[in-house]
Structures are given as C-alpha cells and as structure tokens.
Amino acid sequence: MEMWFSEFHAPDVKHSLRVNKHLYSAKTEFQQIDIFDTPEFGRVLALDGNVMLTERDEFIYDEMITHVPMSVHPYVRDILVIGAGDGGVVKELTRYKTIERIDLVEMDPQVIEACRIYLPENACRLDDERVHIYFDNALRFIRRCKNKYDLIIVDSTDPFGPYEGYFTREFYGICYNALREDGIMVNQQGSPFYKHDAEELQRSHKRIVNTFPISRVYQAHIPTYAAGYWLFGFASKKYHPIDDLKAKEWTELGLETQYYTPRLHEGAFYLPKFLERMLEEVE
Amino acid sequence: MDQNKAPIYEALEQFRRMRVVPFDVPGHKHGKGNPELVKFLGRQCVEIDVNSMKPLDNLCHPVSVVREAEQLAAEAFGAKNAFLMVNGTTSSVQSMILSVCKRGDEIILPRNVHRSVINALVLCGAVPVYVNPEVDKHLGISLGMKTEQVQKAINEHPDAVAVLVNNPTYYGICSDIKAIFKMAHDAGMLCLADEAHGTHFYFGKDMPVSAMAAGADMSAVSMHKSGGSLTQSSFLLIGENVSEGHVRQIINLTQTTSGSYLLMSSLDISRRNLALRGSDVFSKVIDMANYAREEINLIGGYYAFGKELVNGDSIYDFDPTKLSIHTRDIGLAGIEVYDILRDEYDIQIEFGDIGNILAYLSIGDDPQGLERLVSALAEIERRYQRDTKGLLSQEYIAPTVVISPQDAFYAPKESLPLRESVGRVSSEFVMCYPPGIPILAPGERITPEILDYIEYAKIKGCSMTGSEDPDILNINVLK
Numbered sequence: 001m002e003m004w005f006s007e008f009h010a011p012d013v014k015h016s017l018r019v020n021k022h023l024y025s026a027k028t029e030f031q032q033i034d035i036f037d038t039p040e041f042g043r044v045l046a047l048d049g050n051v052m053l054t055e056r057d058e059f060i061y062d063e064m065i066t067h068v069p070m071s072v073h074p075y076v077r078d079i080l081v082i083g084a085g086d087g088g089v090v091k092e093l094t095r096y097k098t099i100e101r102i103d104l105v106e107m108d109p110q111v112i113e114a115c116r117i118y119l120p121e122n123a124c125r126l127d128d129e130r131v132h133i134y135f136d137n138a139l140r141f142i143r144r145c146k147n148k149y150d151l152i153i154v155d156s157t158d159p160f161g162p163y164e165g166y167f168t169r170e171f172y173g174i175c176y177n178a179l180r181e182d183g184i185m186v187n188q189q190g191s192p193f194y195k196h197d198a199e200e201l202q203r204s205h206k207r208i209v210n211t212f213p214i215s216r217v218y219q220a221h222i223p224t225y226a227a228g229y230w231l232f233g234f235a236s237k238k239y240h241p242i243d244d245l246k247a248k249e250w251t252e253l254g255l256e257t258q259y260y261t262p263r264l265h266e267g268a269f270y271l272p273k274f275l276e277r278m279l280e281e282v283e
Numbered sequence: 284m285d286q287n288k289a290p291i292y293e294a295l296e297q298f299r300r301m302r303v304v305p306f307d308v309p310g311h312k313h314g315k316g317n318p319e320l321v322k323f324l325g326r327q328c329v330e331i332d333v334n335s336m337k338p339l340d341n342l343c344h345p346v347s348v349v350r351e352a353e354q355l356a357a358e359a360f361g362a363k364n365a366f367l368m369v370n371g372t373t374s375s376v377q378s379m380i381l382s383v384c385k386r387g388d389e390i391i392l393p394r395n396v397h398r399s400v401i402n403a404l405v406l407c408g409a410v411p412v413y414v415n416p417e418v419d420k421h422l423g424i425s426l427g428m429k430t431e432q433v434q435k436a437i438n439e440h441p442d443a444v445a446v447l448v449n450n451p452t453y454y455g456i457c458s459d460i461k462a463i464f465k466m467a468h469d470a471g472m473l474c475l476a477d478e479a480h481g482t483h484f485y486f487g488k489d490m491p492v493s494a495m496a497a498g499a500d501m502s503a504v505s506m507h508k509s510g511g512s513l514t515q516s517s518f519l520l521i522g523e524n525v526s527e528g529h530v531r532q533i534i535n536l537t538q539t540t541s542g543s544y545l546l547m548s549s550l551d552i553s554r555r556n557l558a559l560r561g562s563d564v565f566s567k568v569i570d571m572a573n574y575a576r577e578e579i580n581l582i583g584g585y586y587a588f589g590k591e592l593v594n595g596d597s598i599y600d601f602d603p604t605k606l607s608i609h610t611r612d613i614g615l616a617g618i619e620v621y622d623i624l625r626d627e628y629d630i631q632i633e634f635g636d637i638g639n640i641l642a643y644l645s646i647g648d649d650p651q652g653l654e655r656l657v658s659a660l661a662e663i664e665r666r667y668q669r670d671t672k673g674l675l676s677q678e679y680i681a682p683t684v685v686i687s688p689q690d691a692f693y694a695p696k697e698s699l700p701l702r703e704s705v706g707r708v709s710s711e712f713v714m715c716y717p718p719g720i721p722i723l724a725p726g727e728r729i730t731p732e733i734l735d736y737i738e739y740a741k742i743k744g745c746s747m748t749g750s751e752d753p754d755i756l757n758i759n760v761l762k
Binding site for chain 2: 137139140142143162164165168169170171173174177
C-alpha cells in the first residue's frame with residue numbers, strides 16, 4: 001500500500017511526501033495536529049495539514065530564526081517565544097549561557113504534549129529551568145508586558161487560521177511595547193513566491209515597517225516549505241542586522257551549527273530583485 | 284411542535300433533488316444564465332434562488348411550508364403568530380406601526396428610535412408623542428424611558444393608540460417594559476417593541492425580558508443581527524390582541540411578491556438553531572463580552588460599560604452581549620476610534636458616535652478575534668491618547684414637534700444653507716448612520732444647538748444621511 005501526504009503550496013501546486021506511518025492525529029479546540037513518519041524527511045509535524053517541521057530540515061528554520069538576532073543584540077537576557085510548541089527554537093536558544101529567561105507562549109497545549117512524545121529530539125530542552133511555558137493567546141499575554149524583553153521570536157503557522165492574529169498591526173504594536181529600548185523582534189514571514197503568500201508578506205511587512213524604525217527581511221532555503229524558499233522578518237528598535245552584526249564575538253562562543261554562519265548571515269539579507277521590489281512597494 | 288424541523292429548508296432540499304426544469308422566473312434559471320454569478324456565489328446558493336411555487340409555498344399567502352415555518356417561529360418566540368419578513372427589520376417596524384396607527388392617531392414613543400419608526404409615521408400620518416429618554420451625561424448616551432414619564436405621556440394623551448419601546452437600545456439599555464406595557468394596556472393602548480437588537484433575549488439565559496414575554500402586542504425582531512440569518516431577513520411577532528389577517532394585509536401593502544428563498548430559508552435554519560442551541564450559544568457570547576469588558580477596562584482610559592449601570596428605572600436592565608465602550612476619556616471621539624480600527628487594524632465594528640463605540644458580538648464570534656480587538660484598542664490608547672479638551676459630549680436634544688412627520692414631509696418646502704435654517708421647521712431627516720437615530724426628524728424645529736451638533740459630527744467624520752443634500756450643507760425647511 002502506498003501512503004502519501006500532500007499539501008497545497010498554492011491552489012494549483014501540491015507538495016507530497018511518502019508516509020511510512022501516521023503516528024498521531026488529534027483535533028483540538030484550535031486546529032488539527034498530525035505527526036507522521038516519512039522515509040525522506042523523518043518525522044513530520046503538520047498543523048491543519050500544513051507542514052510545520054520535519055526532522056530532516058528543521059535545523060535551517062530553527063538556526064535562522066534564533067542565531068540571526070542573537071549575533072546582533074549584544075546582551076540578550078530575556079526572551080519571549082510565541083508559538084514554537086515543537087521546542088526547536090527553544091533548543092537553539094538554550095545553548096546560549098547568557099540567556100536568563102525564556103518565556104514560551106503557546107495557544108494549544110496539545111502541540112507541546114504531542115511533540116514531547118513524538119519529536120523528543122526537538123522538544124528536549126523545553127524542561128530547561130530557564131524556560132517558562134504559558135498556554136495562552138499571545139495577544140493577551142503580550143498586551144500585559146511593557147519594556148520586558150530583549151528579543152521576541154514569533155514562530156507561528158501561516159496567517160490563514162488560528163494564528164492569524166499574530167500577523168496584525170495590533171500584534172506588532174504590542175510586541176514593540178513589550179520590548180526594551182534596544183529590543184529585536186524576529187518572525188517567520190512566509191514565502192514570497194506564490195501569489196497569495198506574497199500578498200500576505202506585503203501586508204505584514206507593511207505593518208512591521210509602520211511599527212519599528214528598522215525592519216529588514218532575510219531568507220533561507222527550506223525544502224519542505226512553499227517553493228522551498230522562506231523569509232524571516234528582522235524588526236528592531238536600535239540594532240541594524242548587518243551593521244551591528246558581532247561576527248567575531250559570536251564565533252568565539254563556539255556554537256556548532258549546520259546552516260548558520262556569520263557570513264551567511266550577511267548574505268541572507270541580500271534579496272533578489274523581485275522581492276526587493278515587492279517590499280519597497282509597501283515601505 | 285418539533286423545533287428540529289425546518290420546513291422551508293427541507294422543501295428546498297427536496298426541490299433540489301427533483302431537478303425541475305424552470306420555465307418561470309427568476310431568469311437566471313438555477314444559475315445557468317449567469318455563470319459569473321454562480322462562480323461568485325456558488326451553485327448551492329444560486330440553485331435555490333427560485334420563485335414561489337406549490338411545493339415551496341408563497342410568502343404573501345402562506346398555506347404550507349412557509350406557514351409551518353411561521354408557526355414554528357411563533358412557538359420559538361412565544362408569540363401567537365410570527366411573520367417571515369424579507370424587506371429588512373425596517374419593514375417589520377413599518378408594518379407594525381401601519382397595523383395600529385392611521386392618519387392623525389397619536390403614538391407614544393422615545394425619541395431615540397430608529398429612522399424606520401419615524402418613516403412609518405411619514406407613511407401613515409400618525410403623530411408622535413415623544414417621551415424624552417434619560418441621558419447619561421458622562422457617557423453621552425440616551426437611556427431608556429422612565430416609567431413615570433411614560434405614565435405622564437399616557438395621562439396627557441389618553442387617546443394615543445399605542446406605546447412603542449426600544450428593547451434594547453443600540454447600546455443595550457432596556458426600560459422597564461413590563462411596567463410600561465401594563466400602564467399602556469390599562470389605558471387601552473397597544474404595546475409595540477422595536478427589538479432590532481434583542482433577538483437573543485428570546486433564547487439566552489440571564490437576559491433582559493423579551494417583549495413578547497413582557498406582554499407586548501407586536502414586536503419587530505431583527506433575526507439577521509444577533510440571530511445569524513442573512514442580512515435583510517427579519518420576524519414580525521404578534522400577540523392575542525392583534526389580528527393575523529389584518530397584519531398580513533398590511534405587510535402585503537409594501538412587501539415584495541417575490542420573497543427570496545435565500546432569506547426565508549436562512550430564517551428557518553436560524554430559528555431552528557436558536558430554538559435548539561440558543562441558550563448555550565448565547566451564554567458563550569455573554570462570557571466573551573464579559574471577558575472583553577474586563578480586559579478593555581484594564582487598559583485604562585476606556586470604559587466598557589455593563590450591568591453596573593442598572594438603576595432600576597431608566598436603565599432597568601442591560602443587554603450583556605453588547606460591548607459598548609466609552610472612548611472620550613482617551614481624547615478620541617468614538618467615530619475616530621471606529622475609523623482607526625478599520626483603517627489601520629482591519630477591524631470593522633458596528634458604529635462609533637461622538638463618545639462611544641459599539642462592537643457587536645453574536646453567535647459568530649471567537650476568542651481569537653476578541654483578543655485582536657482588545658489589543659488594537661490597547662495600541663490605539665498607547666499611540667493616540669491625547670487631551671480631552673475640545674471634545675463634545677453627546678447631549679440629548681429634546682425635539683420640538685411642530686407638525687406631524689407626514690405633513691412636514693409633504694408640505695411645500697425650500698432649501699436653505701444650514702446656518703440660515705435656525706428657527707425653521709425641518710421637512711427632512713438628519714442622522715448619523717449607523718446608528719440611524721435621527722438628530723432631526725420631519726416636523727421638528729431647528730435650533731442652534733442641533734446645528735452645532737450636526738457640524739461637530741461632520742467634522743469628526745460621522746457618515747451623515749437622511750437629507751436631500753448628500754453633503755448636508757443645505758437643509759429642506761417648510762415654507
């Protein structure tokens with residue numbers, strides 16, 4: 001018997017993975033959670049039928065969303081992570097000794113439960129004593145914070161579903177307000193390739209530009225995401241992502257990575273012409 | 284009766300299966316003649332846009348499935364009869380008034396009624412006797428009618444034919460309608476209710492009393508507002524003192540003879556939903572509204588008001604699903620917050636006036652959406668908060684009725700620049716829409732304070748309607 005998981009990357013484009021075994025399936029108050037095992041990508045987590053991570057390529061996403069801001073901000077003590085129930089982002093962050101506190105806010109407790117059981121490699125550092133997990137709506141949680149974090153990482157699903165609120169003007173505004181005067185917010189910005197993703201990218205980029213004095217976009221190649229091409233937003237009150245890059249200091253930390261390097265860091269901010277144009281349109 | 288049934292919906296499903304060849308109207312013929320419309324609205328929808336026919340009954344003279352749907356609705360709402368209405372709650376309100384008033388009759392009502400009420404007076408020639416609502420000076424909103432004021436109006440106008448109440452007002456405020464209806468009935472008057480914003484009172488727990496339960500003779504219920512049916516669909520309810528046949532005749536004076544089955548089936552399905560699940564559904568809505576009130580009041584500056592306003596008379600009760608928020612203390616008019624929410628945050632709320640906004644919560648809301656609204660309000664407070672200097676409070680301006688709305692509307696008139704109209708009698712309406720409560724109605728004297736108010740509302744960005752001149756630079760007055 002052949003079993004395939006397919007995901008629409010665009011209304012007329014499908015991406016399929018052969019499946020060995022469907023390990024977990026649950027419908028929660030918020031979404032449909034599935035975890036399955038695949039021959040090429042290992043275990044895969046899907047929310048509402050969209051691939052969130054695979055064991056094979058999660059390192060790209062997790063390294064790029066964490067090490068980029070961590071090598072720019074000179075002294076990160078307090079971090080807020082939104083979403084990220086799979087634990088991959090936290091796993092990267094806990095490698096930094098200087099971090100004092102990581103607050104993780106996840107709407108759906110069952111994502112964390114399922115990942116602890118079926119993706120233990122990813123979720124392994126959720127028990128680090130610096131990590132505090134809150135099951136809450138992030139808008140509600142952040143609204144109560146002011147001048148509290150050095151870094152906010154928004155690791156959500158796409159803007160068409162329960163996490164839609166994390167791509168809004170009000171969300172970026174309360175994040176700005178929750179950051180210290182030199183704080184940085186990094187978020188996943190989706191893919192610029194297919195039309196409806198591109199429109200969402202423009203909408204959210206415009207909102208971030210209107211909220212933060214510095215707002216740049218950087219890219220990575222992630223095979224299982226739409227078009228294999230993924231973007232992140234770097235929004236900051238003070239530090240510029242390239243001018244303030246502390247390559248030497250970061251290298252001296254001696255962190256082993258598979259994707260991220262300080263040289264790649266700089267390169268990731270150099271964007272193709274069509275994307276530059278798309279962003280300039282709304283800046 | 285079995286409230287699990289939805290006879291119109293069931294008949295339409297049956298009709299769909301029959302694959303009837305249409306040689307009747309509508310001319311799109313189940314959508315085949317208008318593929319672009321089918322693509323936009325969907326085949327499911329266009330296929331049941333059909334004309335009345337034997338298996339589907341006829342709204343103008345119902346004998347089978349429409350009649351049964353009306354009987355089910357009557358039972359669900361605790362009325363003697365219910366009429367399915369497809370020309371908006373405006374038509375329910377107008378049919379209600381036209382059923383009981385004729386030319387020259389007096390009708391007692393609060394001035395903060397919807398324009399459809401006064402429109403009905405223009406149509407039938409009845410004369411309004413206004414009971415001035417109490418006003419909350421701080422919030423700048425009109426409240427309910429005090430019972431003693433209603434009694435006074437009844438005593439002074441013993442020949443009035445009916446008393447009309449808002450249950451509740453747009454802001455969610457209820458008068459003591461049981462007491463008011465008793466006074467009216469004791470004086471031989473009929474009791475009418477505009478329940479455009481009160482559908483959920485019939486189904487939710489811990490709600491203010493519904494008009495029919497309080498003894499009303501007729502009520503206009505806007506099922507499409509909090510009840511979940513399609514826009515423009517509505518119910519008219521009547522009690523024992525009113526003749527079904529007479530009301531049907533009145534409705535048929537102005538109602539379309541091509542009643543939309545999309546609207547009728549939406550009423551049928553929504554009635555079934557509320558009859559079966561309304562209590563649970565609305566308790567969730569109340570929980571969400573209470574949560575939002577607490578969160579908004581935590582932001583500071585805003586005042587999301589609720590049951591604490593209840594004072595036993597002019598605020599006899601409060602609709603807990605209404606999320607009304609006073610904004611003036613952050614230095615912004617309600618209409619300004621309304622505009623910022625839409626333009627910058629992609630959040631559309633029901634309305635904003637001079638001092639308040641109203642977010643309409645209903646069976647379709649979820650907590651994620653509410654978190655966005657509350658967060659956006661927090662952001663607006665942080666970014667735009669300013670001194671309250673120069674902000675007007677909304678005052679209730681007691682009208683002086685010089686002649687009946689009908690006489691004024693049809694009288695010889697002339698157009699004058701706004702400022703030159705002081706002292707003259709208006710022949711037209713002026714209102715902010717929404718909420719659609721007239722600032723000036725036909726037959727009322729124009730005063731400098733009314734003009735100040737109109738100009739201030741225009742400057743703040745309220746959408747003004749009602750007058751012949753779309754920019755409201757000129758106004759029609761009696762010659």
